[in-house]
Amino acid sequence: MESRVILHVDLDYFFAQCEERENPSLRNRPVVVCVYSGRTADSGAVSTTNYVARALGVKSGIPIAFAKRILKERDDAVFLPVNEELYERISESIMNLLRSHAERFEQESIDEAFLDISKKVDGDFEKAEGIGLQLKREIYSKERITCSVGIAPNKILAKVASDFRKPDGLTIVHPEEVTNFLWPLEVGKLYGVGKKTEKKMSEMGIQTMADLAKVDVQKLIETFGPNLGKYFHDSANGIDDEPVEEREGREQISRIATLKENTRDAPKITPELKRLAEEAHRESVTEGWKFRSVGVLAFMEDLTVHSRSRTLESPSSKLEDIISTSTDLLKELLDGIPDLQIRRIGVKVSNLSKQEGQKSLEEFLKLS
DNA sequence: TTCATGACCTC
DNA sequence: CCTTGTGTCATGAA
Numbered sequence: 001m002e003s004r005v006i007l008h009v010d011l012d013y014f015f016a017q018c019e020e021r022e023n024p025s026l027r028n029r030p031v032v033v034c035v036y037s038g039r040t041a042d043s044g045a046v047s048t049t050n051y052v053a054r055a056l057g058v059k060s061g062i063p064i065a066f067a068k069r070i071l072k073e074r075d076d077a078v079f080l081p082v083n084e085e086l087y088e089r090i091s092e093s094i095m096n097l098l099r100s101h102a103e104r105f106e107q108e109s110i111d112e113a114f115l116d117i118s119k120k121v122d123g124d125f126e127k128a129e130g131i132g133l134q135l136k137r138e139i140y141s142k143e144r145i146t147c148s149v150g151i152a153p154n155k156i157l158a159k160v161a162s163d164f165r166k167p168d169g170l171t172i173v174h175p176e177e178v179t180n181f182l183w184p185l186e187v188g189k190l191y192g193v194g195k196k197t198e199k200k201m202s203e204m205g206i207q208t209m210a211d212l213a214k215v216d217v218q219k220l221i222e223t224f225g226p227n228l229g230k231y232f233h234d235s236a237n238g239i240d241d242e243p244v245e246e247r248e249g250r251e252q253i254s255r256i257a258t259l260k261e262n263t264r265d266a267p268k269i270t271p272e273l274k275r276l277a278e279e280a281h282r283e284s285v286t287e288g289w290k291f292r293s294v295g296v297l298a299f300m301e302d303l304t305v306h307s308r309s310r311t312l313e314s315p316s317s318k319l320e321d322i323i324s325t326s327t328d329l330l331k332e333l334l335d336g337i338p339d340l341q342i343r344r345i346g347v348k349v350s351n352l353s354k355q356e357g358q359k360s361l362e363e364f365l366k367l368s
Numbered sequence: 369t370t371c372a373t374g375a376c377c378t379c
Numbered sequence: 380c381c382t383t384g385t386g387t388c389a390t391g392a393a
Contacts, residue, residue: 066380
């Protein structure tokens with residue numbers, strides 16, 4: 001059996017690049033795409049930035065107020081609210097293009113996808129490079145968006161590879177050079193290793209993938225649980241058999257919002273809860289789902305997160321079920337946490353099943 | 369099987 | 380600096 005040839009495509013600094021595309025005068029200026037929470041003029045977090053902003057230390061996740069402070073001397077800096085419709089439209093067009101070139105296709109998020117092209121290139125990584133370059137050209141000529149591509153024998157490596165040279169990069173990891181490529185890298189480059197895990201590993205004396213690969217599987221399983229332990233061990237050794245598969249369905253639909261002010265006052269919270277319930281409900285109806293569980297999430301003033309959920313006797317599609325259940329659950333939740341105020345509130349429906357004998361609106365629209 | 373929590377993903 | 384929003388998976392307890 002020849003090696004698989006998996007391609008990972010990552011659209012560069014996607015939201016900010018979409019904005020640059022719409023308004024080319026933004027190029028060469030720091031672009032900061034923001035999620036405004038609506039609490040004060042500048043409250044909220046940075047979603048994405050272009051490379052000009054990144055070079056100055058303005059990156060995803062930092063508070064908008066902080067980004068403004070860093071850029072206060074740059075009168076050319078631009079702060080924009082997220083425009084999801086625009087990004088969705090561009091993403092969908094690119095994903096359709098990519099899908100048409102793949103034997104198997106898996107969209108991972110709005111700006112990332114895996115393609116299995118093993119048969120097409122017959123295990124030949126040089127041919128795969130040609131296809132990677134062609135895809136980059138096609139994406140650019142169709143949508144004027146650059147991307148970074150990783151080509152490797154499996155998904156994990158392809159993803160690490162696409163991150164290796166950015167933006168507008170292409171990195172190939174041949175089967176025979178897997179460990180040469182992987183082992184010098186920091187463990188944080190591995191999908192699934194975030195801040196917490198990185199710290200834990202560092203305390204165990206694990207910094208690089210080579211360190212991780214050397215650790216006994218048993219030890220990793222003891223520390224991170226059977227699933228993650230095995231996963232870390234395998235991937236550090238370049239092993240990953242996960243197929244490229246379009247995932248059908250979803251597990252949950254949720255909506256979260258920041259309250260105007262911290263409170264635990266039901267009359268202040270319920271209107272917002274209702275609005276979120278309506279939005280989650282609309283999405284579930286549009287996609288043709290029934291839900292059997294309803295939940296609430298509360299992000300408290302001390303930034304801890306609490307949740308309550310309840311399973312109904314039978315699957316429902318009624319807005320009223322979401323509203324009444326989540327209102328109930330919110331009361332329960334507040335009773336369980338006497339002192340803290342709520343900062344952000346969320347509603348979630350889960351335990352989803354497809355409405356029988358009914359095409360979802362999306363599918364319906366695709367047909368017409 | 370259900371529920372609560374935590375870690376992580378990305379932007 | 381003062382922290383958005385969405386979703387998945389894993390774990391441990393009941």
